[in-house]
Amino acid sequence: MAIKFGRPIEMRDAPRRQTTLAANPLDLAIRPRRNRKAEWARRLVRENMLTTDDLIWPLFVVDGHNARTPVASMPGVDRLTVDQAVRDAERAAKLNIPCIALFPYTEPSLRDETGSEALNPNNLVCQSVRAIKKEFPEIGVLCDVALDPFTSHGHDGLIEDGKILNDETVAVLVQQALVQAEAGCDVIAPSDMMDGRVGAIREALDEAGYLDVQIMAYAAKYASAFYGPFRDAIGSAKTLTGDKRTYQMDSANSDEALREVELDIAEGADMVMVKPGMPYLDVVRRVKETFSMPTFVYQVSGEYAMIAAAAGNGWLDGDRAMMESLLGFKRAGADGILTYFAPKAAERLRNGE
Numbered sequence: 001m002a003i004k005f006g007r008p009i010e011m012r013d014a015p016r017r018q019t020t021l022a023a024n025p026l027d028l029a030i031r032p033r034r035n036r037k038a039e040w041a042r043r044l045v046r047e048n049m050l051t052t053d054d055l056i057w058p059l060f061v062v063d064g065h066n067a068r069t070p071v072a073s074m075p076g077v078d079r080l081t082v083d084q085a086v087r088d089a090e091r092a093a094k095l096n097i098p099c100i101a102l103f104p105y106t107e108p109s110l111r112d113e114t115g116s117e118a119l120n121p122n123n124l125v126c127q128s129v130r131a132i133k134k135e136f137p138e139i140g141v142l143c144d145v146a147l148d149p150f151t152s153h154g155h156d157g158l159i160e161d162g163k164i165l166n167d168e169t170v171a172v173l174v175q176q177a178l179v180q181a182e183a184g185c186d187v188i189a190p191s192d193m194m195d196g197r198v199g200a201i202r203e204a205l206d207e208a209g210y211l212d213v214q215i216m217a218y219a220a221k222y223a224s225a226f227y228g229p230f231r232d233a234i235g236s237a238k239t240l241t242g243d244k245r246t247y248q249m250d251s252a253n254s255d256e257a258l259r260e261v262e263l264d265i266a267e268g269a270d271m272v273m274v275k276p277g278m279p280y281l282d283v284v285r286r287v288k289e290t291f292s293m294p295t296f297v298y299q300v301s302g303e304y305a306m307i308a309a310a311a312g313n314g315w316l317d318g319d320r321a322m323m324e325s326l327l328g329f330k331r332a333g334a335d336g337i338l339t340y341f342a343p344k345a346a347e348r349l350r351n352g353e
């Protein structure tokens with residue numbers, strides 16, 4: 001038999017057997033299955049790859065000492081006291097995860113109409129940034145900018161007569177970003193979807209001398225049902241009145257996502273993000289192709305919860321579903337992924353799985 005496959009090493013690895021011909025073989029010149037016949041062949045033609053460098057790990061922080069409290073709707077995810085957040089930062093550093101993201105559970109007594117705790121230079125987020133940066137200065141720390149963890153009504157902005165105010169909110173977000181930059185945050189990530197906040201924050205950061213602090217804009221963020229477990233985790237699920245559809249995007253739209261992203265880039269965003277992830281892969285693709293910017297995607301709490309819950313019930317192979325979903329983001333064109341699976345995925349990647 002003629003050698004069709006070239007290099008002899010392939011013969012050693014996978015000796016070919018004479019195939020018994022079917023009674024009526026199809027006359028096919030092209031058989032796509034040839035490239036899938038063995039693991040080495042699949043590896044050779046593989047188009048996309050997930051690496052640990054693609055991962056950002058979101059952590060929830062809570063007041064207290066030496067405690068980890070499970071988030072019921074996110075099996076495997078805990079709220080961490082600051083000392084424990086430092087331990088998870090260490091885990092991230094050891095796994096070579098480039099960046100972590102911080103979200104606070106604010107005590108209800110500290111929440112008010114205007115979210116004033118967001119501007120407390122000693123709030124949980126700022127304490128965590130300082131503690132983590134002190135022990136692990138080499139790991140990137142990203143901080144969300146939005147008021148929802150701090151407001152009594154659970155909205156991302158200031159409210160007047162039931163309306164979310166844009167420009168007044170932006171003025172507060174600018175102060176919040178400065179407080180976080182002062183604490184040592186590396187990446188400011190405005191997640192509020194107010195108009196004009198990226199430009200205002202960039203200008204204020206530059207004026208204050210934080211020229212190197214990056215901005216990752218939640219540029220195309222949709223009003224989504226998939227944020228449910230996150231709102232449990234930060235304790236805004238019960239207090240949130242109404243929905244966020246006057247500022248977060250309508251899930252029916254993707255041209256609008258391009259206009260949003262374009263504005264944030266023009267205002268100075270260093271990186272842009274699409275959120276949620278799995279139901280919006282088309283948006284990730286369009287954004288990446290249109291702007292060639294570092295493009296991130298957030299696999300949000302509800303996406304995590306779906307996979308974790310189904311895996312917990314034995315309905316699907318959780319690890320495989322996790323890796324498949326993350327690879328899907330890469331295939332769509334994402335440069336990086338915020339995901340609660342980050343440490344688990346990094347462990348698998350480290351073990352060559």
Ligand SMILES: NCc1[nH]cc(CCC(=O)O)c1CC(=O)O
Pocket residue numbers: 144146148156191192226227228229230231244299300301302
């Ligand atoms: N603005 C706050 C914020 N930042 C990240 C998320 C969601 C993250 C997740 O679901 O994992 C939200 C929730 C929201 O907008 O209501």
Ligand SMILES: [Mg+2]
Pocket residue numbers: 193194195196219260263264
């Ligand atoms: Mg916008």
